[in-house]
């Protein structure tokens with residue numbers, strides 16, 4: 001069980017939860033969070049936003065019952081954290097771009113502390129945490145209401161990492177195929193999950209070499225290996 005240090009609203013329906021303790025985890029990995037008893041049945045996967053020796057942070061958007069219960073947590077409350085899970089992003093070299101869309105910006109705060117990168121953040125209506133991200137890069141690009149993937153010149157980079165809604169990940173893949181493919185491009189897929197440990201097959205992703213489990217073989221995939229069907 002973890003003890004809540006703080007749970008602060010940073011934008012409409014978006015909260016930053018800080019939990020006490022020295023937790024494991026690398027860039028792009030996630031934890032299964034649970035702040036309730038029997039219902040909802042399943043814990044919820046949330047990416048590592050930040051961590052140090054004393055605490056771990058999660059940035060989350062309230063979209064349903066589980067995240068609404070997370071939002072009701074107060075300082076001193078406890079919650080269950082299991083993880084870290086998933087493969088995470090590789091340590092990248094050369095010129096790197098991080099592209100986050102909506103709550104898909106969450107894994108990149110921790111990444112940007114470890115990788116010298118240009119950061120592209122896209123929001124539908126309201127930008128948030130720009131000041132925090134601006135301290136981690138000299139090249140921060142914010143897009144509100146547009147298509148953040150369009151802001152990125154894929155030819156300029158050696159590595160591109162992206163996280164966001166399904167349609168955005170598909171757009172990243174399309175742009176990768178249209179480019180000279182110099183860059184290694186990674187996409188993090190936020191598929192629905194149940195067990196988080198590879199046991200239930202709820203999270204499978206269609207790939208060129210068969211179906212893969214997003215929770216154990218992902219959530220990060222190379223852009224060209226995923227076969228999007230919708």
Ligand SMILES: Cc1cc2nc3c(=O)[nH]c(=O)nc-3n(C[C@H](O)[C@H](O)[C@H](O)COP(=O)(O)OP(=O)(O)OC[C@H]3O[C@@H](n4cnc5c(N)ncnc54)[C@H](O)[C@@H]3O)c2cc1C
Pocket residue numbers: 030040044045046047048058059060061062063064065066067068086103106107189190191192193219
């Ligand atoms: C690896 C991974 C990392 C994630 N990291 C974060 C994060 O850092 N911050 C964050 O806010 N969210 C993150 N998510 C998404 C988050 O897990 C879901 O938003 C959450 O589980 C919803 O739970 P809920 O009970 O609030 O909503 P539910 O009541 O379960 O669902 C509410 C609505 O949201 C839709 N929904 C639920 N889950 C998803 C999903 N994964 N993709 C698309 N639509 C969904 C449902 O279809 C429904 O319409 C991540 C997901 C994955 C797989």
Ligand code: FES
Pocket residue numbers: 192193194195196197198199200201202203204213214215216
């Ligand atoms: S969530 Fe159960 S196998 Fe991935």
